[in-house]
Amino acid sequence: MPQQKNSQSGPLVEDLIAALSDKRVLQAISGIFEHTISGLQAQVGKLEHELNVAKAKIVELEQCNKTINADQIKAKEKIDGLEAYNRQDNLIIAGLPSANYAEAASGGSSVSSEIRENSVSTEQAVIQLANDVLNVPLKPEDISIAHRISKQRTMENEPARIIVRFTNRKVRSSVYAARRNLREYSKSSGLNIYINEDLTSSTADLFRRVREMVKRKVFHSCWTSGGVVFVRKSAAPDSRPVKLSLSTNLQSL
Numbered sequence: 001m002p003q004q005k006n007s008q009s010g011p012l013v014e015d016l017i018a019a020l021s022d023k024r025v026l027q028a029i030s031g032i033f034e035h036t037i038s039g040l041q042a043q044v045g046k047l048e049h050e051l052n053v054a055k056a057k058i059v060e061l062e063q064c065n066k067t068i069n070a071d072q073i074k075a076k077e078k079i080d081g082l083e084a085y086n087r088q089d090n091l092i093i094a095g096l097p098s099a100n101y102a103e104a105a106s107g108g109s110s111v112s113s114e115i116r117e118n119s120v121s122t123e124q125a126v127i128q129l130a131n132d133v134l135n136v137p138l139k140p141e142d143i144s145i146a147h148r149i150s151k152q153r154t155m156e157n158e159p160a161r162i163i164v165r166f167t168n169r170k171v172r173s174s175v176y177a178a179r180r181n182l183r184e185y186s187k188s189s190g191l192n193i194y195i196n197e198d199l200t201s202s203t204a205d206l207f208r209r210v211r212e213m214v215k216r217k218v219f220h221s222c223w224t225s226g227g228v229v230f231v232r233k234s235a236a237p238d239s240r241p242v243k244l245s246l247s248t249n250l251q252s253l
Contacts, residue, residue, distance in 0.1 A: 073247045076202070080246060083200045084227035089144070089169055090198035091176055093162040095191060096125055098148075122146045126164055129193070133185045134178035142171045163198060197224050202246055213250065 098121070123146040130138035144167045148160040166172035179195040186192055199207060207229050210222045214231075220239065222231040229244040233253065242253060 087198040091164050092196045095193040136174050
């Protein structure tokens with residue numbers, strides 16, 4: 001039986017070879033392939049066109065998104081700048097113990113009297129700090145208001161921070177510049193008192209990130225002045241301070 005199948009397959013192969021040798025058969029097969037390939041090429045061309053259109057739309061959307069983001073950053077920086085300007089007369093004092101205002105109390109136990117006494121004692125504590133520690137002649141008329149901020153304590157027994165609004169910006173600047181005297185005072189008294197500018201939340205976050213980079217030795221030093229963050233890249237004499245903004249790419253400095 002197998003030999004019979006093999007004997008029958010011979011003529012079939014020969015017939016197929018003969019058919020493929022016929023030009024008319026080859027032309028028919030060629031026409032079928034050409035038609036099929038032509039259809040596939042048309043489909044591929046259509047897909048390529050759709051892909052190019054999609055790519056163009058993506059590029060357009062990316063450019064539009066960049067423009068929107070840039071406008072948003074500019075608007076945010078403008079708003080932040082206005083807010084920072086309104087805070088330039090303020091300073092934040094952290095770690096200053098509460099003053100004993102018992103002698104200043106004039107009697108009475110009403111809530112308004114207690115608030116007034118606390119406010120007065122806080123102002124007196126700030127004036128005493130400026131005159132006795134910072135060596136800055138500060139008078140009551142130099143302060144518009146001074147009060148405790150109950151939030152953002154890092155330790156349970158830590159005194160609440162004080163926000164001070166000055167009536168004289170020159171005096172405010174003198175107090176801020178004299179904060180360096182707190183280093184020696186901290187060593188002798190054991191009190192860790194800090195004076196900082198009243199930064200906006202966005203600038204405070206930027207300053208925090210820059211301080212972390214200073215700790216990692218990415219930058220040499222950083223500070224704020226007028227509500228703006230500055231950084232010095234190295235300790236080299238020719239290393240100039242760099243003024244930062246909210247849109248500054250810190251990694252590219």
